[in-house]
Amino acid sequence: MNIDIKHKHAGHIIVIEGHAFKADDRGQWNLTDIWRTLRLPNGKAPAQWRTKQAKRMEAMQNLHSSNGTGSRATKRAAIAYAAWVSSEFEDMVFDAFEAILEIPEVALAVANKMASLGKDHSAGIVKRMSFNDKCDWKAVKRGPQNQSAAAKAYRRQQAEWERLASQARRNIARTGM
Structure with a gap:
């Protein structure tokens, strides 16, 4: 018996600077893909995010790092990562999530x-x-x-x-x- 359970954010799309990013079936966005697509600074790659906040997000199962597929994050962790990158980027990511509620x-x-x-x-x-x-x-x-x-x-x-x-x-x- 195969049970296909999807997360409530599965398939949701956020748009940042004109680029669309889609959540996977677990309701997580690929931070590495966002970082690469938006050409964020090398020092702000998801793999470099090693703060207490990042460790807390991992402990809460909101952030998952993988060498092969990059870092995946829930909405909460994506906003926390954006805040680490810069306050301007945090505003953009927050607004992208809020735009979903505009519908x-x-x-x-x-x-x-x-x-x-x-x-x-x-x-x-x-x-x-x-x-x-x-x-x-x-x-x-x-x-x-x-x-x-x-x-x-x-x-x-x-x-x-x-x-x-x-x-x-x-x-x-x-x-x-």
């Missing part, structure tokens, strides 16, 4: 996955960011009869949050906490 369908899928993992606060932030990008904010300012469906949904969501907050305040007052 509304991806952002919603990420938010739902975060919620299923119990990270409700972070999931709510991602959902709001996605909603804010899609919302017609001019319509929110117009009267209810002229609002878009997104604006009406926003107003309903705001009312629901206020209702829940009010209920929580009543419960706290009642229990004396």
Whole structure:
């Protein structure tokens, strides 16, 4: 029996300086390939990254070095490596990962996955960011009869949050906490 399990980032593509880099089935990017393609300085090759942070990433299974295929890194380790290269490169790599979340369908899928993992606060932030990008904010300012469906949904969501907050305040007052 052969079980094919892929990582949640398997196949994800990040774009840095116009070059696309794809994660493997384990959700890892080839740092050596990134270093070569972007022609980063020789002293900043992944094999030269021997800091405490690199050792920590290896211990956490976020970084894997191999003589034959180069260094492979999870999203976390890729950003840590980029920070070691330079703060400008860290910004580029971070922005490349963030760009994935700019796609509304991806952002919603990420938010739902975060919620299923119990990270409700972070999931709510991602959902709001996605909603804010899609919302017609001019319509929110117009009267209810002229609002878009997104604006009406926003107003309903705001009312629901206020209702829940009010209920929580009543419960706290009642229990004396």
